[in-house]
Each structure stands twice: as C-alpha cells, then as structure tokens.
Amino acid sequence: MATAATAAAASLDEAKVKDVLRQVEFYFSDSNLPRDAFLRKTVEESDDGLVSLALICSFARMKKHLGLDVEVKQETMPEETVLAVAEVLRRSTALRVTEDGKKVGRAIELSKIDEIMEQVDSRTIAASPFPYNVKLEDVQSFFALHGKVNSVRLPRHITDKRHFCGTALVEFAEEEEAEASLKNSLVFAGADLEIKPKKEFDAEREVKKEAYEKLQPTRNGHDEGYPKGLIVAFELKKILVDGGMTQNGGDKVVDTDDTKKSEGVHEENPENSAIREELSDDAEKLKEAATGAIAEPVNKDESPSENADPISRENIKEVFGKFGTVRYVDFSIGDDSGYIRFEDSNAAEKARAFAALADEGGLLMKGHLVTLEPVSGKNYSFFQLIIF
CATH class of the missing domain: 1.10.10.10 (Winged helix-like DNA-binding domain superfamily/Winged helix DNA-binding domain)
Known part of the structure; x- marks a missing residue:
C-alpha cells in the first residue's frame, strides 16, 4: 500500500x-x-x-x-x-x-471552541473596498507583505449570496500583526483600504442584516424602491488615492455627511421592501474574474486614471451580467454615465439592491465606483424607444 x-x-x-x-x-x-x-x-x-x-x-x-x-x-x-x-x-x-x-x-483534538474563536477574531481584520471579482490568493499575497497570514475570507453579500460583499477578512498569525495593520495606509486597485477589527465588521453586518430582513415584499411582490423595470441608469466616479472621487473626467467630488448618509443602508426609505432573493448553488462560476475588469494595485503617488484602462461597454456588460442577462448597454468610452437594459426586471432589481447595500454604495470597477439608479416614468418611456 x-x-x-x-x-x-x-x-x-x-x-x-x-x-x-x-x-x-x-x-x-x-x-x-x-x-x-x-x-x-x-x-x-x-x-x-x-x-x-x-x-x-x-x-x-x-x-x-x-x-x-x-x-x-x-x-x-x-x-x-x-x-x-x-x-x-x-x-x-x-x-x-x-x-x-x-x-x-x-493531530490534536479541537477543544475550548469558544476560546479559540475569540483568539482568532482578535487577530483578524476587515479590509475594504475590494473589487467584486478579486481573487482570494491576491488578497493573501497583498497582506503577506505586512505579516504572516493564516487565512483570508471573502464574505458573501447580504442580498445575494453569489456575490462577494467587498470586505475581506484577514487573519494574521499574531494579534500584534493585526493591530499593526490597523495603522497602515494601504492602497489596492486604486482605492484606499479602510481597515477595522473584525468585531466591528461583524456588528455592522448584523445591523445591515436586520435592516434587510425587516423589509417585506409588497403585495405584488415588487419593491417600490426597486420598481419593476428592465432599465437602470449608472454613473461612474473615479476613486482617488486620497479617498475622494471625481466623475469620469470631471472635478473632484467632496463627500459630505449628507451624501454618505444617502448611500447608507440605514437611510433607506422605510417604505421600501426587499427584492426576492434567488440564491445559486453555482458559486464557483461567479468566482471567475472578468478579464480586464479590475485594475492592478497602484502606488500611492499614482492616480487610478493613470493606471487603469478606460471602461468600455463590454466591461459594463460583463460585470452586470453576473446579475442576469444584459440585453444592451448605452455607453461610450469616456462617458461618466449610461444605461443598462436587462433581460428581466428581477436582474435589474438584484443589481440595484446589491449596489445599494454595498459598503461603498456601488460596485468597484477599474478604479471607479459604479452607482445605480432606477429609470421610471417619462424617462423610462423615452429610453424604451431608444434601447428596446
């Protein structure tokens, strides 16, 4: 043998x-x-x-x-x-x-489980934002430069378990290494990383979970905040190394408390209700990185715009295709906004919910934050004529 x-x-x-x-x-x-x-x-x-x-x-x-x-x-x-x-x-x-x-x-039997979990949590940090299609191995290699890494986890999004939530959980071998990492200023894919203890992340995630679960579907099964429709509007904002943003090709946008609140899950309209959560067992398929849809890490003294290729219609279609079939994208290279026409309204609703509940208020792509808004009323009728 x-x-x-x-x-x-x-x-x-x-x-x-x-x-x-x-x-x-x-x-x-x-x-x-x-x-x-x-x-x-x-x-x-x-x-x-x-x-x-x-x-x-x-x-x-x-x-x-x-x-x-x-x-x-x-x-x-x-x-x-x-x-x-x-x-x-x-x-x-x-x-x-x-x-x-x-x-x-x-080799050694597992014992004192609660104590072990407490020790693991004490040497684990939560870092964000990472692109939706980042590879676990890339995160591990990135943090290995700052200490011995025991493990990396990429938690799923609250609204759709097929997708990464944008925050990576990194466990170091020693608690001192985790504490030291909290003081580091790190940049990944053109974005400043916010680093906090895992316990803070867990508490915030629990609040979001409760808020999401409290939302109940309306009688017809659709969310008034996520109206039934096939078209969503999107806007691109470049992520600056100093944490600010600019519209694609525009001036710097200053984040204020009011704008941050408008993106937070706790400021959601209480009339809104949850979209139907359709989970998929095929998680491996969604781990496949969209080729070219993620920027490489950049140095502190370089801007994302100098490192990332311009976002194309194909990039948009590939990224949002993770939520469902995309029939058409109304967008040209260099634009700071556009429109996406999905095959069915459920895909559009899932995309909006995912972006709204993300810590960053949208999806990360090539050094940009992509935010979504519904298209309804007269605008919806107008774009029906153009892209249907």
Missing part, C-alpha cells in the same frame, strides 16, 4: 503538493474548523475524529487544486487521487492520516 501511495503521490507536481497540503491544513485549522458547520459536524459524528479523505477531495477548492472535473463527487473520487493526497498529508504535523490513506483529521 505504501508503494502504491508513493507512486500515486508522484503524479502531483510540487505546486499541487503545496496547494493541497495548505488547503487541507486550513480545513482542519483553528481558523476554519470551529466555524465550518458541515466539517465540524462530520468530525463530531466520527468515532475517531477522522473524516473520509474522498469527501475532503470532493470540496470545490480541492478539486480545483487537483485538476478534477467539477462533477466529480465523493463516491466517484478516483482511488489513486485519494492515495496521492494521503501521501502528501503525511508530511503535516497538524494532521493525522490512517494507514490505508482513506481518512484524515486533526
């Missing part, structure tokens, strides 16, 4: 070995296991605290690391793959693997 396992492990190159080892160690780590309801339950239901390695290999990220088809399940996991992974995991001091290579678990 050992010979077969060694031979199987040889089929994994060094890059895969590193990714697989790091991923499985993370699954069973203090950073993840206490909060991973499914895996924790599986461990607790096991007599020996070990779980099927075929199950672990069937997780989405593991299949990606191993180059497996997304359709592969635990029951159809190739035995040679399981043996190869088992051989790799034997190198870890944090994991234990059964002799036959079919089960894996923590």
